Amino acid sequence: MASKKLLEMLNEAIARELQVSIQYMWQHVRIAGPHAAAIGGVFRATAITEMKHAEAIAERVDYLGGVPTTKPAPITVGEEWKEMLQLDLKAEEEAIAMYKEIIALAEKEGDVTTAHMFRGILEDEEEHHNEFGTLLQEAGAGAAAEAAERPKRRAARARGRTRARR
Numbered sequence: 316m317a318s319k320k321l322l323e324m325l326n327e328a329i330a331r332e333l334q335v336s337i338q339y340m341w342q343h344v345r346i347a348g349p350h351a352a353a354i355g356g357v358f359r360a361t362a363i364t365e366m367k368h369a370e371a372i373a374e375r376v377d378y379l380g381g382v383p384t385t386k387p388a389p390i391t392v393g394e395e396w397k398e399m400l401q402l403d404l405k406a407e408e409e410a411i412a413m414y415k416e417i418i419a420l421a422e423k424e425g426d427v428t429t430a431h432m433f434r435g436i437l438e439d440e441e442e443h444h445n446e447f448g449t450l451l452q453e454a455g456a457g458a459a460a461e462a463a464e465r466p467k468r469r470a471a472r473a474r475g476r477t478r479a480r481r
C-alpha cells in the first residue's frame with residue numbers, strides 16, 4: 316500500500332493540477348492584445364490537459380485508499396501575456412521537480428503504476444514548459460521588433476506631414 320508520504324504528495328500534485336487548469340483557462344479568458352489569439356489558444360488546450368492530469372491522479376489516490384483533495388493550490392492569473400507566461404513557466408518548473416520526486420518515491424515503495432503514470436505526466440509538463448518558454452521568446456522578440464519599428468513609423472509619418480505642408 317502507498318505510504319502516507321506518497322499519498323500526501325499525490326494530493327499536492329492534484330492541488331497543483333487543479334490550480335493550473337483554472338489558471339490557464341482564466342488566462343485564456345483574460346488575455347488581451349496582439350498575442351491574444353496565438354497564446355490564448357495554447358492556454359486553453361493546456362488547461363484541458365491539466366484537468367485530465369488532475370482526474371488521473373485523483374483516480375489513483377482513490378484506488379490507493381486516499382481521499383483526493385478538491386482544493387487547488389493558489390491560482391495566479393497575472394495581468395498581461397508576459398507575466399502570465401512567466402507565472403506558467405514557474406508552475407511547470409515546480410511541477411517537473413515535484414513529479415520527479417513522486418516517481419522516485421513510488422519506485423522506492425514498489426508502486427510501479429504510480430511511477431509509470433507520473434512518467435507520462437512528466438513528459439506532458441516538460442512539453443508545456445518548452446511551449447511556454449518558446450512563446451515567451453517569440454512574443455518577446457515580436458514585441459521588441461514592434462517597439463523598434465514604432466519610432467521609424469512615427470518619423471515616416473512626420474516626414475509625410477512635412478511634405479504635405481509644402
Ligand SMILES: [Fe+2]
Pocket residue numbers: 332364365368410436440
Ligand atoms: Fe499537469
Ligand SMILES: [Fe+2]
Pocket residue numbers: 335365407410439440443444
Ligand atoms: Fe503542465
